Amino acid sequence: MRYSGWKVITQGLLGNKGWTPAWREPAPKAEYDAIIIGGGGHGLSTAYYLAKNHGLRNIAVLEKGYLGGGNVGRNTTIVRANYFLKGNQEFYSHSLKLWEGLEAELNYNVMHSQRGLINLFHSDGQRDAFARRGNSMINQGDDAILLDREGVREHLPYLDFEQTRFPIYGGLLHPRGGTARHDAVAWGYARGADRLGVDLIQNCEVTGIDIENGKVVGVQTSRGAIKAKKVGIVVAGRSSQVAAMAGMRLPIESHILQAFVTEGLKPVIHHVISFGMGHFYMSQSDKGGLVFGGDLDFYASYAARGNLPMVEHVMEAGMTLMPMIGRAKVLRSWGGIMDMSPDGSPIIDKTHIDGLYLDCGWNYGGFKAVPASGWCMAHLMATDQSHEVARRFRLDRFRTGHLLDEEGTGSQHNLH
C-alpha cells in the first residue's frame, strides 16, 4: 500500500478501515540466501539494500525481540555528517545523502528534520579543532559554518553567555545536521524490505552459528535451524555474544548510554546543540519533549539502564549552558547498550569465516549511520568486497594501527 496525504484523507473518510499491515509475519523458511541477524535499524537497512541494490530476494532478518527494539528505538535521534578523519568522513557523508532521500525512497515519513546542528566550543584550541573538522566536512562536499560568539547568540540567544562555567567562544554550525523520528526509520526500512520480499522474523533468537570447513552454513534459532549461504551479524549492543557463537573475540566492550526526554513543551529549541565541555547535547522533538543526553555511564554493562552520577552530570551541564531549561521536567530516562570499539569507529568487514560478515562497533553514533551502514553491509555481503566509503572500517585495524580515533582518547573502549 502506497502512503500519501490523499490516502490519509480517503482512509479517514472510510473510518481508517482499509489500512493494511506494514509488514507480513512470515514463518521462517528452511533456507535463505542471506540471513541478517538483528532486526534493528542497521539490520533492516542491510536487508532492504541487499534486496533493492543487489537483487537478492531470499533474505531473512532474524530478530530476537520486536523490530526496531534496540538502539534505533532508544536514542537521541541525531543525524549529522561532521567527522574529520578520512574513513569516517566519506561514510557519514554518504549516509546523510541517503537520509535526504529516505522519505521518497521508503515512502515513509521518517521526519528527517535538517534543522541545523551546532557544536559549541569553549577555547581557542577547541575552535581550531572544530575548524579542522569543518574544513574536512567542506573538503568532503558537506556543509559547515564557523560561528563566533555573536553568531552563536543569533541562533541560540537563550544560552548563558554571561556566567556559564566554560564561556562560549563560538560554534561549528552544520546546517544539514538535524534529527529524525527514530522508530519510523526502523519501520520504514522494515516495510520497505518486506515489500521487496524480505522475511522479517520477530521473536526469533539466534542461539548458534553453524560453520562447516571454515564456511558458514546456517544458524540455530529459538524457532529451529535455518540454513543460509551468508550470514551478517548486525546486532550492535550484543555483537560480542553473537560473534562468540562463531568463536570470535571482538574489540568491543558494551557500555550504557543514558538519554532523557522531558515533558512536552511549546517550541523553544530549534537546533541540535552540543556542548563541547560538558558532554551534553539537546534537541526538541516534534512532539515538544526536550531530548538530551551526555556521556556513557563508563562501566561495562548490559543492563540498558544507568545510574545517578551521569544523570546528574548531564543535568548540571544543561544548567550551566542553558539555564532556561531548568523548569522543564524530565519525564523518562533510559539506557542503550553501546558497542564501544577501541577507536570509537565502527567495523564493517568480513570475518575469517567464509560467508560470515560483521557490522558492529557503532559506539554511540549508530543512528545516523543506519542508511549507509545497511548500504555498505549489503554491498559487502553481496560482493564480498568492502564498499568504497566503508573500506577503512577494517576489523584488523587495531592490530595494524590504522586507527580512526576522532576523540583521540586511545584504546580504552569507554572513552569514545
Next chain:
Amino acid sequence: MRLTCPLCGPRDRREFYYYGHEDYLQRPGPDAGPEAWDDHLHLRDNIAGEVRDLWYHETGCAQWLVVTRNTVTHEILSTELVADRKKKGVRA
C-alpha cells in the same frame, strides 16, 4: 551504584573512575608480538554476566581496584586492591 573500597568502605559510584576489563593487568612482554598486544589492549570477552574489571578510587584513596560484578544485574560481588593481588596469590 555503590562499590566497597577495601580501604575506604562503601562508596558511591561517583567516586570511581572506570578503566576496563582486567585484561589490562596482563601486560605482554615487549616482544610478545602484535597478536598478544592486540589481545591485551583491544579484544574482549565482553561477557553479559560476571566480569572482573578495573576501577580507580579517584576521589578517595587513589587505589586501583579489581571489581567482580555482574554486567547484567549490576550486582557487585567483590572488590580487592590491585596492589594486593600478588600478595594474595591472585594471578598476576
Next chain:
Amino acid sequence: MPELIAKTALLGKKPVTFAGTTLAEGDAGPVASIALFPGQDKAAAKALKPLAFPAPNSFTESEAARLVWTGRDQAFLIGAEPPALGGIAAVTDQSGGWATLTLTGPMAVEALMRLVPLDLRATFAVGQAARAPLGHMQSILFRTAPDSFTLMVFRSMARTAWHEIEVALRSLAARAALA
C-alpha cells in the same frame, strides 16, 4: 632583600555563620605527606612516636599534631614538622597546597551531607577521617568534635569549596526559617 609574605588560600576570609553553624578558614600549619615504603611499618611506628600511624579512615593526635590517614600506607602529618624518616617513608611537603576549612555547629553534618556522599552522622565519629569528594572536588575531611569538622581541599579550589558550603548553610537556614 624583602621577606616573602605567606598567605592562606582564602587570604584570611572572615568566618560566616548561618543557623548557628560557622564556616571558617583554618591554618593547618605545616602539612607533610608521610608515605611508608614497603615493609617499613615498624620503623615508622617508632620514628613517629608519640603519634601512632592511623588506621584507614581515622586520625591520631598528640598535642597540636595530627596524623590523618589519606591513603594506602599514607598519612598527612598536620601541625608539626615531620621527623627524620629517611628510607622509612617518602616525606613530601604539602603545606599550603591544601586549604583548610572548619565547619562547626548544629548544621555542620547536614550541610556537609549536601556535598559529601558519605554518612557523616553519628557513625562518622570524632576521630574519623575520610578522603571523599566535596561536590566535584577531592577533599580530606575529619571530625574533630561532635559538631565540628575540618576539611582540606586543594588550595586552588578553596573559593569554590567555601562557596558551596556557604550555599548549603544558607539553604539550611532558609529551610529552618520556613518550619
Next chain:
Amino acid sequence: MRILGKGQIDRNRPVSFRFDGKSYQGYQGDTVASALLANDVRLMGRSFKYHRPRGVLTAGSEEPNALLEVVGATNQTPNVRATMQEIFDGLNTQSQNRFPSLSFDFMGVNDLLSQFLSAGFYYKTFMWPRAFWEKLYEPVIRRAAGLGRLSGKHDEGHYEKAYAFCDLLVIGSGPAGLAAALTAARAGADVILAEEDRELGGRLLADEPDLDGAPARDWVSSTEAELRSLPNVRVMTRTTVTGAYDNGTFGALERVGLHTPARADLPRECFWRIAAKRAVLAAGALERPIAFPMNDRPGIMLAGAVRSYLNRWGVTAGKRVTIFANNDGARQTARQLMAAGVEVAAILDSRTDATAIEDCPVYLGARVTDTSGRLGLRSISGAHVGGNFQIETDCLAMSGGWNPTVNLTCHLNGRPRWNVDIAAFVPSEGVVPGLSVAGSANGDFTTHACLAAGQAAAIEALAEIGVTAAAVPLPRAEGVPYAIQPLWLVEGKGRAWLDFANDVTSKDVKLSAQEGFTSVEHMKRYTTQGMAPDQGKSSNVAALAVLADATGRGIPETGTTTYRPPFTPVSIAAMGAGGRAMGFAPQRFTTSDQASRDRHAPMIEAGLWYRPSYFPKPGEKTWRESCDREVNMVRSAVGVSDVSTLGKIDIQGKDAARFLDLVYTNTFSNLPIGRVRYGLMLREDGLVLDDGTTARLDENHFLMTTTTAAAGLVMRHLDFIHQTHCADWDLRLISVTESWAQFAVAGPKARALLNAVLDAPLGDFPFMACGETQVGGVKGRLFRISFSGEEGYEVAVPSRYGESLFRDLVAKAEAMGGGPYGMEALNVLRIEKGFITHAEIHGRTTAFDIGMEKMVSPKKDCIGKAMAARPGMVGEEREQLVGLRLAQETKAFGGAHLFTQGAEVERETSQGYVTSVCWSPMFGATLAMGFLKNGRARHGEKIRIVDHLRDLDLLAEVCDPVFHDPKGEKLRA
C-alpha cells in the same frame, strides 16, 4: 462546591490565588485543583493532540489533564499538576496549550479532523514536496504539539541536592507505609519515611476508614507525632521517590519551596540521593479509568479522586454525581457523598451480580454509552439489561479498578506479573535487590491487609540487616474484600479515550494492531500511548487489554511496556542543582590570580584553571598589541609567567628511577642529580600521552612535571602502572601541583632578575640544571628550563608565598624593561621555538609524527613501545610535524587543511592540517605548525593552505618547526 464540616483545610486561613487572570479564594491546605473545584471551575486544560477541553481526573501526581503554568516574577513553570500545586497567597497560574483562551481554542479544530489524525498518520504523509517538511509541515506540527511554555529566560530559582543514608527507606505513608515505618522506628532502626503528599496518611486520608473505631486520621496523627519525636526517624513529606538505582540507591525529589512565595536562599526543590540498606515500597495503587465513548469531558473523574476531594478538601466535584464502576470500591464513593449531603444521581455497576444497597438508583450490568457537555459534563447516556437511559449529571465518578504502583520495581528492568484476581499487574519479587513491596502496591487492597503487610515487610527487611524488630500493636481495620470484574472498554460510536494526556483512543490501539504493530512496544510507539507526562499511569493496562483483545491474545501473553525513572517528572534544575553558572566545575585559581587581575589581565580557562591571557598596558587597544609587546619583552629583556598550573608529581624511592624508565620512552636512570631532562610519555597504545620535564633532586627523589591539561590523567596513569605492574617496588608518588607556586623567568635578563630576587646570587647553573634555592627568606627550587627559547628559569616556592614572589618578580622585571606575560605571548614564544602543546599531541600523534621516534630508547621496554611499532603508526603515510611560514599577516587559520599546489581540494587530496598559528613579531611573519603527509621530506616546498571556514587560501613554505634559535644557543647562554 465546598461541603461544610468536611475536609482538612484550614478554614481560618483563606488564601487567594489566580487562574487565567481571575482571582479565586481557597484555604490553606488546598491544591489548585481542589480550590478550583470548590469554586465550581471544572475546565482546567486542553488535551495534547485534539485540544479537547479537559478537567481534573485525579487527585494526585498521576494527573494527565489538569496541567497548568505557574507564573513567577521572572520565570514560569510549565506542566504543573493542578492536583499537586498547593495554593498560597499570590500564586498565579494559567492554563496552557490553548489559543487564545481555555474556553475558546482555535486548535480545537483538530478535534473535528480527528478521523484524519489517526495513530501514525504523520508517517504516511507530509512527504511532498521534500523541502516543505522543515519549512511548513514541521513548524505547524511543532506549534500545535507541546504543552506548556518555558519562559526562555534563565531559571534563577535556587535548587539543592543532598545525600541521605538509612537502614530502611519506606516509600509511601498510607497504612502499609506507616505500619512499616512505625515498626522499624520502634526497633531503633535508622528510618526514612518518604511521602509524596504534603501530609502523611495516603488513602487513609482520602477514604477515611475507621481504625480502632475512630477516624483513620486520629491514628495517622498519633503515629506521625511518634515518628517525628524519634531521633532515628526522618519523616520527609512532599518528597517523591523518583527512581530505584543500583545497590540500594534511590533518587527522591523534595518540593521544598513550591508551596510558598519564593524566599531568598530557600530551595525550590531538593534532589536526594538516598542510600538505603533496605527499602519497603508502600506506594499504594492508582485507580484506572474506563474507556467509554466520550469519556474525557471535564467532570468525569476517578471515583477515588472524588472521595479525596470530599474527605481531604471538603469539596464535591459536582452537585449531582453519577458513579460508574466495575468494583466495590467505588460504591463507597456514593455512600460517602450521600452522607455528606451530595446528590448521587445513580450508580452504574458493570457487574450483573453486584448488590444494590445504596439509597439511590443502582443499575447493574450497566454501561455509560455516551456523554454530553461541551466544556463540562452535562449528561450521560447509559445502558443496562433494562434498556437505555439518560441522566443529567455534572460529575461522573468512574472506577475501572486499581493498579498497584509497581513503577519503582521496574526501574532495574524487573517485569511485573499479571494477577487475575485483581485484574492488574503486581510486582515480581526480588526485582530490586533489598526492596520489598507491601500493601496495595503489592495488590492487597484492604486497609487491614495493608497494615499487616507493612509491618511484616519491615520486620523481614530489618532481619536481613541484623536488626530485630518486634510487631507493634496495629489498629483494627475492616477487611472488606475487593471484588472486580474487568471492564476496559465500552464499545460505542464515540471515541473512547485510553490515554487522556496523549489523546489515544481505543480506535488508535486497534488501528495499530490492524497495521501490524502488535507488539506492545510497537503499539506504544505507534500510538504514543503511555508517553505523555503521566507515562501511562492510568492508561497502560487498559490499552494493553484493548491490544490483547484486538490481537486475540491474553494480557499476560501480550506483555507490558516497562516503567523507567523518574516515577514523576523531575525538573532538570533539581537534578542539575549546583550546576548553574560557575557551579558546573570547580574553579581553580593560581596564587598570582589577584595580582594578574590587578593588572587588568583578561583571564581565560585552562582546564579548570584561570590563567592571564595578556597584561594590557595603557594605550593598547587590542590583544595583539599587548601580545606583541610581551613577546618582544621576553626576547629582548625578561618576562615573568605563572606556570604553577603544570602538573607536578613528587616521586621517591629506591625504584623511582627504574619507574621513570618504564613510564618514559627515554632513560632517566642515568640522569645526574641536580639535572632536568625532557621526557616523552606514551599511552600503552603507542600514542603520545604527554610530555614534560623531570628533575632529579636526589638519588631517589624526582620531580616530574606534566602539561596542565594532562596533570590528572598522568597521575592516574602513574598510579595504575605502579599498582598493577610494580606495587612491590620501593616507590611513592604524590601530586605536589598545589604545593608549589612556580614562575617562569625568561629572556636575556632572566639571570639578572633572578639575582635580584634570590637571597644569594646564582652561580654556575647550566641549562637543564636544578637545585634548591632561597628566595625572600624562603626555601625554594630553581630549574633552568625554557619554554620560550630564551635563557629561562623556573623558580618555585611553597604556594603560600606565591603571590608575594610573583608581585616581587614582576615589579623587579618591570624595572629592567620586562614584565609579566600571558598565555597569548607564551603561545607565540613556543611556536617560534617549535615546542608542541596539546594542539599537536592531541591523542592521535605518535612519537614518529613529532619527530621524536629516536627518543624511544631501543635499550629498554617502556609503556607504549610495542604498540608504537605497529605499521599504521610510522612511515611515509603518516602526517608529520612541520613548520609553516608566511610572509604576510592573516586571520588565524588553525584547523585549515594543507594541499599540494595544483591539486584538487577534496577529502583525499588533503595532505594535512594546521595545528597552531601565530603572528611572530620577531620574524615579522606568520608562523604555524601543522601535520603534513611525509612532511619532514618536504621542507622548502610551497604548500597551499585552504581554510574554507574563514575564507582563506594561502601559500606557505614548509620548514622545520623550530624557527627560533634552532641550535639552542640562547637556551644555553
